[in-house]
Amino acid sequence: MEFVEEVVGRPPLVLGVDPRPRLHGPEPLTHIRRYSLELMEALAPRLGAVKFQTAFFEALGPQGFALMHELIVAARVLSLPVIIDAKRGDIGSTAEAYAEAYLQTYPGSALTVNPYLGSDALEPFFRAARQSGGAVFVLVKTSNPGSGLFQDLPLASGGTLYQAVADYLAQQAEQQRVGDWSRVAAVVGATYPEQIGEIRSRLPHSLLLLPGLGAQGGEALRGAGLLNSASRALFYPGGQPSVEEAVRQAERYLAVLG
Template sequence: MDFLEALSRPPLVLGVDPRPGLHGSEPLVHLRRYTLELCERLAPRLAAVKFQLAFFEALGPEGMALLVELVSGARVMGLPVIFDGKRGDIGSTAEAYAEAYLRRFPGSALTVNPYLGLDALKPFFQAAAESGGAVFVLAKTSNPGSGFLQDLSVEGRPLYLYLAEALAQEGEAYREGPWSRVGMVVGATYPEAVARVREKAPHAPLLLPGLGAQGGKPLKGEGLLFSASRALFYPGGRPDLEAAERAAEGFLKALVE
């Protein structure tokens, strides 16, 4: 499996942010069953499944074991996987993160934080190239306070756009066909930012969180992956397979028509 194949699938990403309190008296048992069944039902409608690492880490060793089991299940179904960990560090630590989530799971993607500079990102880029994976670098995030740093003016343009230009140039070394393995995270809550990043980085896959609960709007264009978590994993605020299928259909209708 090569992660770039996700870009030829329907553009919807299922965000898995598990809340054990919604899963009854045996939460991990029910959570496992619910997630695998949901992935199976939605598989033809999905580009990928995004696992938010924090929610699994919060469950301790059992949560991490569950994460590996769910990731393995998604991959068996032919679904590309995104590890949403926003990792970022220097030297051997970056190498270790890259080993853990890219080389250990070939064909998967990882979200990373660029705050330490481009040199700290190169181990992730190299691991993605070697493993058939991808890296999504935080550029313009979906949260309301993202502009505190990301909108600061740098050489006459917002910091996120300065970063996008640098990543686009860096990503050319990791391009295979029309797409680079160096992608970016740009919130669907900021459609103008999406358009500006796409203009500067035409070959970068863009992961667009915020669809649904955060109010992100469907946009048109190639190489866009729209992530919905609460609105798709817990439609109506609870586990509901049928409602999730309806939500997926509604999102896709808005995205592709």
């Protein structure tokens, strides 16, 4: 099934899986595996997708990368759409390899990518998404406080750099429609609510992934095609692993999202 078709029929809440070994005792990999599986199963009816941040698994070495693969497969068994948060972006041949590694290996899943090497670096991801039934979430306006240093730069032609990225994606999105929505999607930080509305007007057919909910200060936002993503606030509610508290936190978010 297409990622887009799966995710739009589910609740607009995304679980970010960003494991911190120090919170998981003397055998962190074993506990991270067990906790993540229990958490995904408990939250499955309340989630639109699960987002795996590759950096935290890569930091655990080869076993961590193998664990991420196992958890991605487990999420699909639970019928949960998967977003692989790797923020890849490189020259065309390398982009093709990244696209194969993530979009082709995990059909029907999504990948976050960086647009700043240009269209030839993005096209392999768009092509792989079309072939695999996946989606590509392109960084437009990110949630971190320093994002404006480059993304808000004014252009001589008018507007800002992030607006130019959004306008380029709008053209690509029209070529990748799956019904009302497109496989070409965008990442817009929940920490910038005013920009979310503006970017939605530029990208009317793109899903918007809104990271930064909770720990970074972002608030849950309602709206068609808005995927509110919580990592620390949902994976470690109260700063510790707790399946029961995570379920309660998810219910609180969903009460706001309707």
